[in-house]
Amino acid sequence: MTQYTLALHAAVGGVPGNSPADAYFALTPPMEQALRQVLLESIDFLGMVTSSDVDQMQGQVVDVGASALFTGRKAAGRFIRPITVDGNQYALKETDSGVALPWDLLSIWANAGGNEQFMQLVNAFTTQAFALDMLRIGWNGTSAAATTDYTTNPLGEDVNKGWHQIAKEFNGGAQIISTAVTLGAGGDYVSLDAMAADLINTKIPAEFRDDPRLTVLVGADLVAAEQFRLYQAADKPTEKIAAQLLANSIAGRKAIIPPFMPGKRLVVTIPANLQILTQRNTRQRKVEFVEDRKQYENKYLRNEGYALGYRELYAAIDESAVTIGTGE
Structure with missing residues (x-):
């Protein structure tokens, strides 16, 4: 056994x-x-x-x-x-x-x-x-x-x-972008790389942006749309390689498609957080x-x-x- x-x-x-x-x-x-x-x-x-x-x-x-700075010195101790x-x-x-x-x-x-x-x-x-x-x-x-309903709430x-709701209720939802954005040519973000990079640069505190554990958690719908766009341009070797690597790396960060995360949601965090x-x-x-x-x-x-x-x-x-x- x-x-x-x-x-x-x-x-x-x-x-x-x-x-x-x-x-x-x-x-x-x-x-x-x-x-x-x-x-x-x-x-x-x-x-x-x-x-x-x-x-x-x-x-x-x-x-x-989190991995804030925990190293320094103090003159008197x-x-x-x-x-x-x-x-x-x-x-x-x-x-x-x-x-x-x-x-x-x-x-x-x-x-x-x-x-x-x-x-x-x-x-x-x-x-x-x-x-x-x-x-x-x-x-x-x-x-x-008090009594849940799995039919209405599957x-x-x-x-x-859950984690996303907790973030929504913290500091007036400052960590969540809820204004309308479009992914794709002519939209607010031309690629998932641009979308994730903007999220990191505007919402993640500076002291954590270079943490090697920082991970892009991405919904399956976003990945599918981005892969389709990249394969449409598959005559370019760089685009084909990018499409193949998309499920593993976005904006230079490790990328994961978590089970049951909504398909069009994009999250940046350290999984242990x-x-x-x-x-x-x-x-x-x-x-x-x-x-x-x-x-x-x-x-x-x-x-x-x-x-x-x-x-x-x-x-x-x-x-x-x-x-x-x-x-x-």
Whole structure:
């Protein structure tokens, strides 16, 4: 059995062959760490953000992503610069994840192999589902409703406030460009390089602009439009090369297309500046086969929320402001 599978079973509080628990059970600190590690490893981008535990439902965000100057001297003593946390607060909300696997799907999976393979399929499916939801909410969350509606808000818009919403509410939304802009020939920006460069130069503080970790997070629609433009000019070798490299580099910076980020949104930040915070000792798991509903249910309850380590280090062009030009 792989270490990955063992971690999964440890995270749900059991081992292969054991019956699921009949009630919610709290995870011990080692189990909490195992569960968090499995979630982070299941989705590449999730491993780039900061995922940490906190003690309180509300508190001060600790900046772990910025790289301000921490070196100097003091004539009358030692030079030291504290990490600033004043005014940057997080607020966690009850967060409940639950996957129901119906009997017909269980029947297929159960016949796909032995008990160990069956448990691997179930755990891999639910772990990835929970991890992807963390990103859905992080990029699209705007509020925290008492009762959420996944039909009306399929991207978790009403589960919690995500990173973009937090930035919108900081300093009057000064870090977010929300005025109408057009990408394309004859528009405000002729290319994604120009759009990202302007965002960096106008919204990212000067002390962070040369940080090698600064990353352009770009929506899939913007990348597709830019690649189309570049391939239209593919008779030029430089344009063809640029189109091929677009998914990896924009404006001389590393570029990533994060899962579930709106297609026309452009963000510049350090990925570690994006935080997912969970209250320590609140993780509860329950796995059971519910006979009345003829389904296997895997549930994960905790207090969780989102934060920006250094809010000035998140700059974005809001998707609602972007028009992709035709290039005509």
